[in-house]
Amino acid sequence: MNRVATWAILGLTLTFLIGPFLIIVIAGLSAGDSLAFPPxxxxxKWxxxxFTVESFQASFAMSMFLAIFGTLAALLLGIPAAYGMARYRVPGAEFVRLIVSSPIIVPGIIVGLALLRYLVIPTGVSIALALFLAHTALILPYAVRVVSGSLDNLRVDMEEAALLLGCSRMGAFWRVVLPNIRGGVLAAFILxxxxxxxxxxxxxxxxxxGVRTLPIDMIAYMEINYDPSVAALSALLAVMSVGIVFAAEKFLGFSRYV
Structure with missing residues (x-):
């Protein structure tokens, strides 16, 4: 394949990947009152x-709460699970990994419908709590897999040396294991x-x-208002996500863990 064809394929690929993002960014810059491209x-102004729409402010706060504390809860469950499967012979370990990975494998629509039908409706649990539990369950597979990868790359003899020197199993985990897998833990948190x-x-x-995440609030907003503010917000969220991943790659080597 010659150089011209290579550059042409690369250009088409980048256009396919980046084109929609550029369209959203430019559409958000429109001076008109309706969403359109070209602007x-x-x-x-959009x-x-x-930053002035109250519903966006409330839903942004909800999304941030779920993203931060749901991820922390998933890590609190996922780190011990990953450590146990990496260091001990757990009966049916492969089956456990499959169950843990099920939120990734099963389509999100099925997970949401099942939680609504068999958790929210029968128990009367609050929507906010149901969202928190659902997001924690969805993030748990990522926490287990990323932390497991870090543990697989950690030399076991380092932990064994700490045990031989009189450290307890828990002490060895906190003083030796956890500091050496902190990059993987941070990568799991960001993901x-x-x-x-x-x-x-x-x-x-x-x-x-009154209880919506930001993406859902944006969908509801578009049902009533078809102005460029949704495009502007989408562009800001995309920039935020790309910025977080870029910073993680630069300072943590994010691609080593995922």
């Missing part, structure tokens, strides 16, 4: 407006945060009056 003039913040199918089923 009707250039203005930053990028400014997204879980981005996954939770941008999650749609499950959140769509578990949202209710």
């Amino acid at each position: 009707q003039g250039i203005s930053l 990028y400014i407006k997204v 879980g945060f981005v996954t939770s913040f941008n999650q749609v199918p499950v959140s769509l089923f578990l949202s209710g009056p």
Whole structure:
């Protein structure tokens, strides 16, 4: 394959990947009152407006809460699970890994419908709690897999040396294991945060009056208002996600863990 064909394929690939993002960014700069591309003039008013919409503020706070604390909860469950499967012979370990990975394998629409039908309706649990539990369950597979990868790359003799020197198993975990896998833990947190913040199918089923994540609130907003503010907000969220992943790659070597 000659150089011209190579560059042509590369250009088409980049256009396919980056093109939609550029269209959204430019559409958000429209000076008109309706979402359109090409834009009707250039203005930053819609990028400014997204910070003044009260529903966006409330749903952004909810999404941040779920992304941060849901990921922390998943790590609290996932790190011990990954450590146990890496260091001990757990009966049916492969089956356990399959069960843990099921939220990734099963479509989100099915997970959301099942949680609504068999958790929220029968128990009467609050929508906010149901969302928290759902996001924690969705992030748990990422936490287990990323942390497991870090543990597989950690030399076992380091932990054994700490045990031979009189350290307890728990002490060896806190003083030797955890500091050496902190890069993997941070990578799992970032991956879980981005996954939770941008999650749609499950959140769509578990949202209710006054309790919405930002992506669901954007969908509801577009049903009533068809202005460029949604494009502007989408562009800002995309920049935030890309910025987080870029920073993680630069300082943590994110691609080594995922």
